[in-house]
Amino acid sequence: MKMADNKQVALSIKNITKIYGKKVAADHVSFDIHRGEIFGFLGPNGAGKTTVIKSILGFIFPDEGEVFINGYNTKTDYEKAMASVGGIVENPEMYTNLSARQNIEMYARLHGRITKSRIDEVISDVGLSARSKEAIKKYSLGMKQRIGLAQAMVHKPELLILDEPTNGLDPTGIHQLRDILKKYAHEDGAAVMVSSHILSEMQLLCDRVGIISNGKLISVCTMDELAHQMNPSTQYSIKVSDAAKASELLSDNEAVGKAETNGNIITAEISEDNIASVVRLLVTGGVDISEVHKIESSLEDIFLQVTGGGIDIE
Amino acid sequence: MNKIKALYTNEIIKILHRPSVFIVAVFTLVLAFAFPFLMRIVFIGDYSEVFEIYTKEKFEEDLAGYKTELKNANLKTTKETVEIEVKGQAKSYEMTLYTGNDIPRILSFTNCYEDIISKYDFEKYPMRQTWISLDALRRYRSAEQDLINMQTVPFEERDAEWLSTFEKETASRDYFRRSLFEHDYEYYCKGLETNAVENDYNDPRFTPGIIRQVAASDPKGELGYMEVNYLMQYLVEKNENQELLDSGLERSGTLPRILTEERKNILANSNKILDYKFAKRNTFSEESAICITVNHYTSQVAQYGIIVLLILIAGSSVSQELATGSIKSLIIAPVKRWKIYTAKLLSVITFMLLASVLVSIIAIIGTGIAFGFDKLPPYLYVSGGAVKEMPYFFARILIDLVQNISVFFYAFVAFMISCFTKNTGVSVGVSVGLLLCHQVPALIGMSEMPPRILDFTPLSNMDIVNKVFPYIKLMVYDAESISMFIGEGSALPLWHCIVYTAVLTFTVLFIAYEQFTRKDIQ
Numbered sequence: 113m114k115m116a117d118n119k120q121v122a123l124s125i126k127n128i129t130k131i132y133g134k135k136v137a138a139d140h141v142s143f144d145i146h147r148g149e150i151f152g153f154l155g156p157n158g159a160g161k162t163t164v165i166k167s168i169l170g171f172i173f174p175d176e177g178e179v180f181i182n183g184y185n186t187k188t189d190y191e192k193a194m195a196s197v198g199g200i201v202e203n204p205e206m207y208t209n210l211s212a213r214q215n216i217e218m219y220a221r222l223h224g225r226i227t228k229s230r231i232d233e234v235i236s237d238v239g240l241s242a243r244s245k246e247a248i249k250k251y252s253l254g255m256k257q258r259i260g261l262a263q264a265m266v267h268k269p270e271l272l273i274l275d276e277p278t279n280g281l282d283p284t285g286i287h288q289l290r291d292i293l294k295k296y297a298h299e300d301g302a303a304v305m306v307s308s309h310i311l312s313e314m315q316l317l318c319d320r321v322g323i324i325s326n327g328k329l330i331s332v333c334t335m336d337e338l339a340h341q342m343n344p345s346t347q348y349s350i351k352v353s354d355a356a357k358a359s360e361l362l363s364d365n366e367a368v369g370k371a372e373t374n375g376n377i378i379t380a381e382i383s384e385d386n387i388a389s390v391v392r393l394l395v396t397g398g399v400d401i402s403e404v405h406k407i408e409s410s411l412e413d414i415f416l417q418v419t420g421g422g423i424d425i426e
Numbered sequence: 427m428n429k430i431k432a433l434y435t436n437e438i439i440k441i442l443h444r445p446s447v448f449i450v451a452v453f454t455l456v457l458a459f460a461f462p463f464l465m466r467i468v469f470i471g472d473y474s475e476v477f478e479i480y481t482k483e484k485f486e487e488d489l490a491g492y493k494t495e496l497k498n499a500n501l502k503t504t505k506e507t508v509e510i511e512v513k514g515q516a517k518s519y520e521m522t523l524y525t526g527n528d529i530p531r532i533l534s535f536t537n538c539y540e541d542i543i544s545k546y547d548f549e550k551y552p553m554r555q556t557w558i559s560l561d562a563l564r565r566y567r568s569a570e571q572d573l574i575n576m577q578t579v580p581f582e583e584r585d586a587e588w589l590s591t592f593e594k595e596t597a598s599r600d601y602f603r604r605s606l607f608e609h610d611y612e613y614y615c616k617g618l619e620t621n622a623v624e625n626d627y628n629d630p631r632f633t634p635g636i637i638r639q640v641a642a643s644d645p646k647g648e649l650g651y652m653e654v655n656y657l658m659q660y661l662v663e664k665n666e667n668q669e670l671l672d673s674g675l676e677r678s679g680t681l682p683r684i685l686t687e688e689r690k691n692i693l694a695n696s697n698k699i700l701d702y703k704f705a706k707r708n709t710f711s712e713e714s715a716i717c718i719t720v721n722h723y724t725s726q727v728a729q730y731g732i733i734v735l736l737i738l739i740a741g742s743s744v745s746q747e748l749a750t751g752s753i754k755s756l757i758i759a760p761v762k763r764w765k766i767y768t769a770k771l772l773s774v775i776t777f778m779l780l781a782s783v784l785v786s787i788i789a790i791i792g793t794g795i796a797f798g799f800d801k802l803p804p805y806l807y808v809s810g811g812a813v814k815e816m817p818y819f820f821a822r823i824l825i826d827l828v829q830n831i832s833v834f835f836y837a838f839v840a841f842m843i844s845c846f847t848k849n850t851g852v853s854v855g856v857s858v859g860l861l862l863c864h865q866v867p868a869l870i871g872m873s874e875m876p877p878r879i880l881d882f883t884p885l886s887n888m889d890i891v892n893k894v895f896p897y898i899k900l901m902v903y904d905a906e907s908i909s910m911f912i913g914e915g916s917a918l919p920l921w922h923c924i925v926y927t928a929v930l931t932f933t934v935l936f937i938a939y940e941q942f943t944r945k946d947i948q
Contacts, residue, residue, distance in 0.1 A: 171757050172946035191429070194760035201758070205751030209443040215755070218439065221432040222759035263755065 120146045121183075122196075122271045122303035128167050128177035130160075137163040138174065139327040145303045147270065150293060152318030153307035160327040161307040162202065165275050169199055181271055195223065198269035200277060204260020208249035212240060212259045215248060216266055223267040234262040237292065253280030261289070265296070272296065273305045278313055290317050347407040348387060349379045353400035361397045365390065379407070429761045433769030441739055441773060450738060454731025454781070458789040461727055462796040465720040480553045480563065482543060489539040492532055501526040501533070512586045519589070524578050534571035538563075541603070551609045557654035558647035562606035562614055569599035572623040594622035611641030631662045643707070657704055663900075664700045667693045688919050692896040695808040699900050702806065702813040717793060717801040718818075718901060724789040725826050732781045733833050733861065740774045741840035741853035744942060748848040753947060763943040771935065774841055778834050779827070786826040790819055803901050825895055831927065832888040836861050838931055842938040845945075888927050893920040 123145040130138045138160045145151045155161050167174045170186060179186040184193035206215045213235065220226035235244045238258040248256065257280050264272060272293075278286050294317070297304045308314055314321055315335065322332040331338065352358040355376045362368045362380060367390055369381030382390055387404070394401060441447055504523040509516050524533065553559045576592050601617030604610065615634035640649075640657050649657070671693050675682045685693070702708065747753035756766055794802065805821035807814055840857035847853055891898065918926075 166947075169758050170763075171754070172948070173944070190762055191760045194758070197758070197760075199758050201754050203751065205754055207440055207443070207752050208750070209445070210439070214439070214443075218436040219755050219759060221436060222429065222756075222761055224428065224432070264758075 122147050122181070123168065123305065124180040125164070125168060126178050126180070128164055128174045128179065130163050130167060130172060130174045136327045138167065140177070141324070141327075141329045142177075143322050143329060143332050145271070145305055147303050148297055148301045149319040150297045150304045150306060150317055152314040152321040153305060153324065154309070154311070154314055154321050155307075155324035156309055159309075159324045161309075161324055162275055163327070164324070165199070165201060165273055165305075165307060168273060169197065169201060170194065171201065195267075196270040197273065198264035198267060198271070199273035199275070200257075200260045200264050201273075201275045203253070203279065204256050204263070206248045206256065206260070206263070209247060211245045211247055212251070212262075213244040215259070216263050219263050220266050226267055231266060234266045235259075237265075238262045239288070254282060254285050257281055258285070261292070268300075269302065271303045271305070275307045276309075277306060278308070278310070286313070293317065346382065346384055347379060348382050348390075349377055349403075349405045349407060350391075350394070350401060351377050351403035351405075352394065353402070354398075357397070358394055358399045361394060361399065362390070365393065430765050430769050430772075433756075433761060433766055434772050437743075437769050437773035438776065441777065444742075447735065447739055450731065450735045451781070454728055454735055454785060455788050457731055458724055458728040458785045459792040461724040462720050462789070462793040465723060466796040479555065480559075482546075482548050485539050485543050489536065489543065492536045492539065495528075495532045496536055499526045499529060499532055501529060506581055508581050508584060510584065510586055510589050512589065521581060521584065522577050523581060524574060529578060530571045530575040533574050534567060537574075538567050538570050542606075546607060551607070555650050556609070556647055557649055557651045558605065558609045558611060558614065560651050561654075562602055562609070565602040565614070565617060566599065566606050569595060569602050569617070569621070569623075573599055576623075591622045594620050598622065609647035611637060611644070611647065615641075632658050636661045636665075643704070649707070653707065657707070660700045660704045664697050664704075667697050667700075686919060688893075696897060696900060698808050698811075699806045699813050699897055703900070708806075713797065714801045714803050717797040718803065720797065721789060721793040721802070721822065724793060725786065725822075725829065728785045728789060729830065729833060732785060732830060733836065733858075735781055736774075736778055736833060736837035737840045737854050737857045739777050740837040741844050741857055742850040743770050743774055743841055743844050745844035745847050745850045745853050748947070749850060757947055764939070767939055767942045771841070771938075774837060778830070778837060782827050782830045782833075783823055786823040787819075790822055805895065805897070805901055807895075807897055821895070825891060825898065828894045829891045831890065835888060835927070835931060835934075838934045838938075842934045842941075845938045845941040887918065887923045890920060890923045890927075893923065 121144045125144075126142050128138050128141045129136070141160070141164050143151075153161050153164070163172065166172045167177075168179050168181075168186075170190065179193070181193040182196050186193045206212075207218070210218070213231065216231050216235065220231060232241070235241050238261055240255060240259055240262070243251075243255070244259075248259070251259065257277065261274070261277070264274070274293075277289060281289060293304050293306070296302050297319075306314075306317060318335060320332065320334050321338060323330045323338075350358070353376070355373050355378060358378055359371060359373050362371055362378070367382060367386035371378055371380035373379075380390075384406075387406075391401060391404060502525045504525075506521055506523070507518050508521045509518050511517075524530075551559075553563075572595055573592065576588065576595070579588065598617045598620040601613045601620060605613035605617055615637050618634045618637070636658050639661055640654055643649075643657070644654070670676050670685065671690060674685050676685055676689065677683070744753075747756070757763075790802070802818035802822075804815040804817055805825075807816065836857050839860060840853050843853035843856050844850065
């Protein structure tokens with residue numbers, strides 16, 4: 113049964129719940145992913161990212177909830193739903209006795225109607241044309257990641273799900289991957305879902321992010337919204353000629369929150385709307401200002417705040 | 427259907443690319459091909475056996491030898507008139523007493539050979555490899571030897587009973603002599619009927635009645651020695667079958683068992699086949715028997731290779747993918763789990779059939795090259811009341827397939843276990859363990875125990891070669907050696923064995939299916 117068509121939604125998951133014994137690995141997780149966006153699925157190790165991804169891809173049977181891909185329910189229209197999905201879960205494990213090309217050919221055979229030239233194209237896209245006839249067992253982890261990506265994209269899926277895709281990639285590889293995924297989502301119009309516990313990656317790559325912790329989806333929002341939502345007040349550092357006088361002037365001001373003095377630099381919580389009046393107040397009060405600097409709150413700070421730790425900061 | 431076909435193709439590619447599978451497969455095929463050549467070396471003595479042909483010159487040469495022996499034997503001949511009371515009346519007989527070393531043997535050969543050299547018509551009845559030439563000569567010599575042996579008994583110990591035996595044996599000797607001199611079966615039979623001294627040459631199964639039936643199909647005494655032996659064997663077997671049919675009972679272990687309709691039918695058809703073989707003089711040489719035995723052995727030995735190969739393929743089919751994680755690319759593909767399962771099962775079944783058939787073919791080719799293809803007899807069976815021939819080649823392939831049913835079952839068990847565990851070692855190990863356990867009851871002799879416990883143990887019911895090919899033992903004369911490794915099989919009827927096997931297999935595959943299609947893959 114196909115869900116009411118919403119052309120923008122590539123993946124819709126509703127109330128996915130999976131319980132292992134007493135541990136709730138996924139607790140009523142629901143979200144949508146749209147075409148043309150890269151969705152980051154963020155959480156510390158063991159938060160339930162892989163459980164949710166495995167539920168989407170048919171590895172595990174959730175105790176509750178439904179998954180719709182392109183409007184098809186995976187419970188009732190499994191093959192139709194899965195036809196437009198490509199993915200890598202954890203590491204891209206392949207048949208190590210076979211060559212990269214043979215692996216992709218076998219996978220392509222299960223999709224049908226994939227030409228040899230398309231296979232050549234994806235192999236060349238990930239830069240492995242020269243070594244595509246070598247057995248996978250001779251490949252490094254990074255090469256395996258790339259060939260896994262080629263396999264996941266060979267049938268041009270409308271939804272691409274990558275679980276920790278940067279594992280084993282060198283900085284150049286990560287950069288290339290980012291380019292490939294951005295092009296794939298923003299130019300080719302596919303939906304891309306990337307899970308990671310590495311924030312910096314998500315910041316560079318994703319349009320939207322879902323944060324999961326202890327099996328629960330805590331928040332789904334754009335990167336900007338996230339920063340804004342979690343920290344409406346902004347910090348400014350102000351370099352002044354007389355720190356003691358300046359803090360005295362600011363201590364009575366309602367527009368200024370918590371303030372700290374370090375040498376002749378004052379760091380204070382001041383909203384963007386009030387910064388001009390604060391500067392005016394200091395200048396008229398006889399304090400010279402040599403520098404005003406806005407301190408952006410990083411995603412790490414937000415994340416630590418939200419999940420209570422467990423994120424790798426790189 | 428297309429998805430299953432694609433999955434199936436992938437499975438075959440995966441299996442063919444596994445080094446362990448490749449090594450075991452090559453080893454098994456080489457074994458199947460080379461084993462007959464090893465056997466050829468073992469059997470070479472028997473295989474080249476040729477019966478000695480007696481020409482007049484050969485007799486003269488041998489006679490000279492016996493005469494020399496006789497000189498050294500201290501032969502003393504004493505003649506005397508002996509009185510013996512026969513039916514209350516004393517009568518006088520001229521009698522001879524021989525004393526000396528090994529006299530019966532040396533003197534009988536000397537007497538016979540002198541007789542043959544002086545009186546036998548070598549032109550009219552040339553001595554050849556015919557049964558009548560060879561066996562009548564043997565009988566004539568042995569009867570003569572018996573008579574001389576009797577004449578080494580001291581005069582005073584000779585009584586009416588001795589006299590009666592001596593007279594009968596003399597008549598018997600004369601019949602055998604005439605049978606030899608005229609190549610005549612009838613005198614041979616009369617010789618048997620008057621034979622009075624028991625000795626090793628007497629095979630009680632080859633009665634005059636049976637020999638007369640052979641004589642009717644060989645009036646000129648031209649059939650070869652082994653040929654007549656086979657024909658007599660057919661008649662003996664036919665009579666034995668008929669006796670079972672008449673009594674309605676047969677032996678099972680140590681107990682008699684009532685013949686089932688199935689068994690009665692098989693016995694009646696066996697007799698039709700024996701008649702057919704008899705009428706067509708469908709006999710096979712000793713070489714045939716050796717050849718088919720070797721082929722049986724080869725299949726049996728190669729079966730171990732097949733067991734290892736199939737358990738390796740089936741036992742790792744799922745578990746290996748779980749262990750390495752390669753199953754992920756299957757699960758992510760747009761194919762339902764039951765299709766993956768079906769394709770995997772089909773690929774395992776393909777390799778079962780392929781391994782069995784390929785090994786059979788290679789074994790036949792090996793045996794054929796080592797012993798000669800013409801030595802392999804057809805399988806005879808009864809269809810629509812008439813006897814039909816199936817070429818050995820096809821029969822062998824089918825027989826091996828049926829014989830491998832239990833092997834296939836082990837592979838299915840390995841397949842089932844492989845759906846449960848990530849550890850290929852466990853699935854292969856447990857299956858091999860089961861295989862060994864299965865042989866324990868047979869090893870400790872449970873098959874001889876009444877009631878037949880084995881009839882109700884799961885795996886013994888898969889031994890159905892004897893039921894599907896009930897006339898396999900009629901392929902050659904040497905039925906004993908073949909039954910040795912085909913075994914008697916279950917006493918229960920064929921349909922029971924088939925249902926039993928089918929239910930067991932279905933259960934195993936169903937458990938595997940449930941496990942594979944319903945379990946989470948981590």
